[in-house]
Amino acid sequence: MKTIYIMWLRELKRYFRSKSRMIGSLGQPLLFLLALGYGLGSVFQAAGQGNYFQFLVPGIVGMSIIFTAIFSGIQLIWDRQFGFLKETLVAPVSRLNIMIGRTLGGATVATIQGIVVFILAMLFGFRPDNWFLVPVAIVFMLLVALLFTALGTGIASLLEDMQGFQLIMNFLVMPLFFLSGALFPLSGLPTILADLTIIDPLSYGIDSFRALLVNTTHFGLGVDFTVLVIVTAVFLVVGSYLFSKIEV
C-alpha cells in the first residue's frame, strides 16, 4: 500500500513541479478548441448538428487526457534512461505495486489535466448540461486516464530508449485521437471509418463524456462503461506483466 502511495505521490510531485509541462500541454487542446470550435461552428450548425463548441469540448477533454496519460506512461523510458527505474526495480516490493502506483499517479495527473481543460472551456462559454453529472464525468475521466497510462507503461516497458517515441505518437496516439470521434459525430460515417472508431477505446471514453456533459451519446453510457472497464483491466494486466519482465 505504501509503495503504491509513494509511487503515486512521486508522479504528482513531478507534475506540479514542472510548470512548463503543465502549461505546454494546455496549448494544444486550447488551439484545437478555439480554432476548430469557432472555425467549424457555423458549418456544423448549418448541417443541423447544433452547437459545435458544446460538442467539441468533451472531445478535447478526452484529447488532453489521452496525450497526458500516454506520455506519463512513456515517462518510464526516461526513468530507465536516467537510472531511477533501477532504484525501484531492486527494491523489495512487488513490481505489481510499483506499476499500479505509477499508473495511478499518471492517471491522476491526466485527469487533472482533463479537468483544467474543462474549466478553461467554461471560460470560453461551455456549459455542462447537468451539473450533478460532472463528478460522474470526472470518474469516467479517471477511468480513461487509467486505460491509457497502463497502455503507455506497457509500451514503454518494451522500449529501450526514446527512439520509438515518434513512432508511438504518429502511429498510435494520433490515430487513436482522430478516430475517436473527438472532432466529429460517430453517426453516418463511411463503413471503414465507422469500424475503426468502434475498435478505438477512446471513442467510448469521449462518448461517455458527451453522455454526461452534453447529453448526447452514440453507444450509450452502459456500453461505454463496460468497454472502458474491460479494456482498462486488460491493459493493466498486460502492462503489469510487461513491467514485471523488465531487465535493465
Place this chain on the structure above:
Amino acid sequence: MENIIEVKNLVKKFGDFTAVDDISFDVKKGEIFAFLGPNGAGKSTTIKILTTLLRPTSGTITLAGHNPTKDPEEVRRSFGIVFQDPSLDDELTAKENMDFHGILYNVPSKLRKERTEELMKFVELWDRRNSLVKEFSGGMKRRLEIARGLLHHPKVIFLDEPTLGLDPQTRNHMWSYLQELNKKEGVTVFFTTHYMEEAARIAQRIAIIDHGKIIAAGSAEELIKQTGTASLEDAFLKLTGNVIRDEESSATDRLRTRRQAWGNKKH
C-alpha cells in the same frame, strides 16, 4: 564460515557476445569482497544478475539462501546497492529521494528520520536537503547515492565503483562508515573499483575477472605473491595485460550525449 553469496557456472550472453563466461565464486558472510576487472570485463553484468536486474543465461546463484531468478523478492529484501551510474530522481529533492528509498525498503519512520539526518550530515548534504537533485554537481549526487544506499542496513551491500569521482576525504569517510557497519552489524560488502590501493586496503578477499572469466582470487597479499609483483596494481596489470578496453556505449550513454547536445533543454 557460511557463504552468503554462491555463484556456480554462471553464464550471461547478449546475443553472440558472452559477457560472463562460466564463473564460480563464493563470498563469505560478513566479508568485504572486492570484484576487480578492466572495463567491460563483466563486473557490472555479474552484479546486475546477483541483484535480480538481469536473468542469467545459465548457472546457479544463491544470495542469502535464495535464488534471484526464482525468488527475486526474497533476494531483494536482503541486499542494498549503490549503482555505478546515477539512479536518483532529479525532479525530487535530496531528502525526498532518501524518504522514497526508506519507504520502499520499509524502514520504520522514526529510524528513517534519524538515519536520514545522520547520513546526510555524514555526506555533508544535510544543508542542501531541500534542493532538487538536478541542481547538484556530479560529486554531490554520488554522495547522496551512497547515503541512500546505506539508509537500510541490508545483509549484503553491493557497491559498483562507489568512489568514482569522489574526493579522498569523502572516500575515506565512506569506507570507515562501511567498515564500521561491517564490524558492528556483520554486513557483507561486495564492491568493484578501479582504485587498486583501495581494494588492497579495504578488501579481505579479491576476485579478478577479465573477458568474462575469473582469472585469480585471494587476498591482496596472495595475489601479489602469486604474480611475483610489488603491489596489487602490478599484479592486476600482470594478470589482465596492458591493453585498453572499449566498453560498448549503452542506450543511456547515447541519450545522455544527445541530451547534452540539446543544451539541457529539459532542465
